[in-house]
Each structure stands twice: as C-alpha cells, then as structure tokens.
Amino acid sequence: MPSPTSSSPAAERARRRRRGAAVATALVVLAGPAAAAPCATSERCLRALAAAHGDTRTLDARFTQTKHVSLLDEPLVSSGRFRFRAPDHVRLDVETPQPATILIAGPAVHIPSLPEGEQRALAAGPMAALFSELGALMAGNLATPPADLRVAAQGSADGIAVTLTPTTADSRRMFQTMVLRFAGTPPTIRALRLDDGLGDHLEVELHEVRRNVELPDAVFAPP
Amino acid sequence: MPSSRRPDRRWAALALLALAACTRPTPPLPTAPAGDPLATLRARMAGMQTLRARFTATAQTQAGERTAAGVLITARPAALRLRLIAPFGLPVLDYVRRAGAAWLWLPDPGADAAAPPGLLLLDRLAVDEAAPPDACQAFLVRETLTLYRCELPGGARRILHIDSQTATLRAAEDLTADTPSLRRDYDDYRLVDGVPLPHRIRLVGAGPIHLEIVVDRWEVNPALPADAFVPAAGAVRVGMQPAALDPQ
Numbered sequence: 001m002p003s004p005t006s007s008s009p010a011a012e013r014a015r016r017r018r019r020g021a022a023v024a025t026a027l028v029v030l031a032g033p034a035a036a037a038p039c040a041t042s043e044r045c046l047r048a049l050a051a052a053h054g055d056t057r058t059l060d061a062r063f064t065q066t067k068h069v070s071l072l073d074e075p076l077v078s079s080g081r082f083r084f085r086a087p088d089h090v091r092l093d094v095e096t097p098q099p100a101t102i103l104i105a106g107p108a109v110h111i112p113s114l115p116e117g118e119q120r121a122l123a124a125g126p127m128a129a130l131f132s133e134l135g136a137l138m139a140g141n142l143a144t145p146p147a148d149l150r151v152a153a154q155g156s157a158d159g160i161a162v163t164l165t166p167t168t169a170d171s172r173r174m175f176q177t178m179v180l181r182f183a184g185t186p187p188t189i190r191a192l193r194l195d196d197g198l199g200d201h202l203e204v205e206l207h208e209v210r211r212n213v214e215l216p217d218a219v220f221a222p223p
Numbered sequence: 224m225p226s227s228r229r230p231d232r233r234w235a236a237l238a239l240l241a242l243a244a245c246t247r248p249t250p251p252l253p254t255a256p257a258g259d260p261l262a263t264l265r266a267r268m269a270g271m272q273t274l275r276a277r278f279t280a281t282a283q284t285q286a287g288e289r290t291a292a293g294v295l296i297t298a299r300p301a302a303l304r305l306r307l308i309a310p311f312g313l314p315v316l317d318y319v320r321r322a323g324a325a326w327l328w329l330p331d332p333g334a335d336a337a338a339p340p341g342l343l344l345l346d347r348l349a350v351d352e353a354a355p356p357d358a359c360q361a362f363l364v365r366e367t368l369t370l371y372r373c374e375l376p377g378g379a380r381r382i383l384h385i386d387s388q389t390a391t392l393r394a395a396e397d398l399t400a401d402t403p404s405l406r407r408d409y410d411d412y413r414l415v416d417g418v419p420l421p422h423r424i425r426l427v428g429a430g431p432i433h434l435e436i437v438v439d440r441w442e443v444n445p446a447l448p449a450d451a452f453v454p455a456a457g458a459v460r461v462g463m464q465p466a467a468l469d470p471q
Binding site: 069070071073098102173194196197 | 277312317
C-alpha cells in the first residue's frame with residue numbers, strides 16, 4: 001500500500017512545477033512592477049527633456065565633482081554650487097578645497113581674479129564655448145544642440161542619459177564624450193560625466209537640485 | 224563664584240589638552256651623516272627611482288591669482304610629467320619630458336605654447352635641482368648652511384643652499400647674464416618613507432610671477448602606469464627650457 005506521503009513520478013513533477021510557479025510569482029510580487037523607461041527612442045527622450053526645459057527658469061544645485069586622473073591612484077574631489085538662469089546665465093562656485101568661481105553670460109565667460117589678457121584668451125578658446133553651453137545643456141535644452149556636438153539620448157528605469165560627442169577635432173581635444181543624466185519628474189539634471197582629451201574623466205553628482213527658485217541678477221554679476 | 228568657575232577652567236584645560244593632542248608638530252629631520260651635504264643629498268636622490276607629487280599651485284601676478292591642482296611624476300634618469308587641472312576639473316596643461324625632448328599639450332590648439340612658463344618652472348622641482356650635469360663647488364660652509372656654485376651648460380650658474388645638518392635643499396637660484404635670477408625656496412620638509420621631501424615650494428623672481436606649490440602628498444618609488452611618459456595625442460614638441468617654449 002502506498003504511503004500517504006508518497007505519489008507517482010508524474011504527480012511529483014506536477015507538484016514541483018506548481019511550487020516553482022508559486023516561487024516565481026512571489027519573486028515577481030516582491031520585486032514590484034518593473035520601472036518603465038520614460039522614453040523609447042532618442043528623439044522622444046530629447047523631446048521629453050525639451051518639454052521639461054520649457055518650464056525651467058532657474059536651477060540651483062549643490063555638486064560634488066570627482067576627477068579621476070590616470071596618473072593618480074586616488075581621485076581629486078571638490079564640491080560647490082551650480083546656478084543657472086535661463087536662457088544663458090551660469091554661476092559655478094567651487095567651494096572646497098580651493099575656492100574658484102566662473103560666471104557665464106551667453107558667450108561671455110568671466111573668471112574673477114584671472115588677469116585681463118587671460119580672460120580674453122579664455123573667451124576665444126574652446127573651453128569658453130563649452131562653458132557657455134553648459135547651463136542650457138544641464139537644464140535640458142537639447143532641442144537645438146551646438147553645431148559641433150552629436151547628441152543621443154537613451155531612456156532607462158533610472159531616467160534619461162544624454163551623450164554629447166564632439167564632431168570636430170578642436171572640441172574633441174577638450175572632451176571625448178559628455179554624458180548628462182536626468183531623473184525625476186520633470187526630468188532634472190542629476191549627474192554629469194566628462195571624458196577629457198587626456199583620457200581622464202570627471203564625474204559630477206548634483207544634489208539638493210531646486211528648480212525655478214529666485215536667482216537675482218547679483219548672483220551672476222562679476223564682483 | 225569660584226566654585227562655579229572651576230569646572231569651566233577644567234573644561235578649558237581639557238580643551239587645550241585635546242588641541243595639543245591634535246596638533247602634531249612636524250618631527251625634526253634626522254641629522255645627515257658627516258661629510259659633504261650635497262653628496263649625501265645626491266646619494267639619497269639616487270635611491271628614488273620614481274616619485275609622485277600631488278599638489279596645489281597658486282600663481283600670483285600683479286593682475287590676479289590662478290590656482291590649479293597638479294600631479295607631477297618623475298622617473299630616473301630624466302623622465303618627468305606634469306599635469307595641471309583647473310578647479311572646474313578640466314585639464315589646463317600636460318607636459319612630458321623624457322630622453323632630451325619635451326612635449327606640451329594645451330586644451331586650446333591655437334594657444335600660444337609659450338603662455339604658461341611660470342607653471343612650467345615646476346620642471347625644476349627638487350627632483351633634479353641638485354644634480355646639474357657639471358661639477359658644483361662649495362664656496363661657503365657654515366654649521367647650518369652650505370652654499371654651492373654649479374656651472375651649467377651655456378654659461379649659467381646655479382647656486383644651491385643646502386642645510387648642512389640635514390642635507391636638504393633649501394633654495395636654488397639660477398644666474399645668467401641676460402635674464403633675471405630665479406629663486407626656488409624649498410620648505411616644510413617632512414619625512415616620506417624615511418626621505419625628507421619639501422611640501423612647500425616657492426618660485427620667486429620669474430618676472431612678475433610668484434608661484435607657490437603646496438604638496439599634499441609625495442610618494443617615493445610608486446609604481447607608475449606603463450604609458451606614464453607617453454605624450455598626449457595632439458601634444459606639440461617644445462624646447463626644454465621654460466623660456467623657449469615655442470613649438471619646434
């Protein structure tokens with residue numbers, strides 16, 4: 001007589017299948033619904049960012065930047081504050097370890113304490129062009145990117161990543177690629193990675209990001 | 224009331240003690256063996272095959288001040304790489320010297336390659352100051368300081384100030400007939416793996432430029448990447464002296 005706990009091989013296989021299905025169901029329930037990507041194509045992602053940018057008058061954020069230098073075992077870390085006012089005003093303050101400020105108003109780039117001759121040289125160089133675009137790019141204004149940058153965007157569960165690749169040799173000297181990461185609703189800049197022309201890379205994490213706070217003219221005025 | 228003030232004094236004393244415990248004075252450098260301080264210094268340098276310094280450089284001119292973070296790596300006999308990074312994280316300059324040739328990379332290809340000579344004077348850091356190719360003669364010997372005069376190629380002279388007790392370089396000055404003298408002061412020596420190395424270096428007299436370098440960290444004989452002295456793509460060949468940086 002078969003024992004009450006014994007069963008035929010077919011019945012045992014069926015029970016295992018049911019148990020496996022139950023475990024799989026439990027795992028899916030525990031994991032919760034998969035986060036959906038906010039956009040399916042590069043074009044749609046850029047449109048989503050452009051729509052968000054339309055509402056962005058100002059951005060104010062703290063940042064931590066980590067510079068990975070191939071010649072060093074440990075990165076250089078600094079922190080500060082980033083402020084943007086549409087359409088093209090940016091103030092970047094590095095606060096630690098060495099204070100430094102850069103003011104951008106359209107094509108004009110001003111670094112207080114830099115000698116006048118070097119200000120002029122800086123304004124004519126590719127670094128100024130990059131900085132003058134930075135504010136708008138970080139605010140999500142990617143509908144009409146600079147002519148010498150190729151733009152591609154990708155959506156994921158974490159948000160939208162936009163990769164900027166220079167198309168000219170002069171710009172590639174400054175950086176090989178720049179990746180901007182946007183997250184939240186509306187999508188707001190959270191991080192930036194820049195691979196520079198020497199093979200080093202810079203990672204910038206933005207936190208305490210606030211949109212549309214009041215930023216008076218004095219913030220962007222040279223001292 | 225005296226009784227109520229006693230605890231305050233106790234806390235103040237404790238705070239002072241805590242402060243004293245936190246403030247670690249730089250330990251004195253060991254006394255060098257008796258003999259020629261320059262020979263001792265050179266023997267010590269010969270034990271360092273590679274060096275790496277992480278530093279902050281501040282250049283002051285009449286018009287303003289510039290600050291950059293920097294990395295300097297060197298390898299015997301004469302390889303050197305210097306990279307400067309702006310506070311905003313972008314590279315400012317990359318300079319490589321090896322086997323009698325030097326290359327300079329600037330972010331702007333149209334920039335005048337002679338623009339940053341003040342910072343390129345870092346080329347003369349303590350690494351090879353005391354090892355000019357020609358002989359040096361002591362001309363002033365004191366208990367605390369020994370001065371040497373070294374004849375350099377091209378008729379220039381270098382004066383070395385060496386601490387007689389610790390055999391450490393305190394200053395170096397180049398004298399030529401047609402350019403102003405350039406003095407480098409080496410200060411704040413600390414032991415790194417048993418080797419005294421300067422943590423503050425000042426360059427004075429390079430025209431209107433005053434440059435101060437504060438070294439956060441020296442590493443003695445670090446392992447360096449295989450491509451440590453390969454010039455960056457787009458670097459231009461430059462002269463070996465800061466005064467002659469025109470692309471060749």
